[in-house]
Amino acid sequence: MSLTPGMTNQSMFHDxxxxxxxxxxxxxxxxxxxxxxxxxxxxxxxxxxxxxxxxRQSTRGVSGVVSQATDVIKSSMI
Incomplete structure (x- = not known):
């Protein structure tokens, strides 16, 4: 993941x-x-x-977002 100027947590996550x-x-x-x-x-x-x-819970930061999303993906794996 590359960080570009002006990128928000949400746009980094989406990317x-x-x-x-x-x-x-x-x-x-x-x-x-x-x-x-x-x-x-x-x-x-x-x-x-x-x-x-x-x-909404902005104190978590990007690592928290990625961690939660990884859990979602793992739960959808066979």
């Missing part, structure tokens, strides 16, 4: 996870090579919820 989703492995749900067992729409909504919660 990081956009890259993650773009580069993730593909596969049919339920197969061993599938990373996500739920739809990208569900994951996007969950990530958005994490961002909104963490920006």
């Amino acid at each position: 990081t996870f956009s890259k993650l989703l773009a580069s993730r492995k593909t596969g049919r749900p339920g197969t061993a090579n599938s990373i996500l067992c739920r739809s990208d729409t569900w994951l996007t909504l969950e990530i958005r919820n994490v961002v909104e919660r963490s920006t």
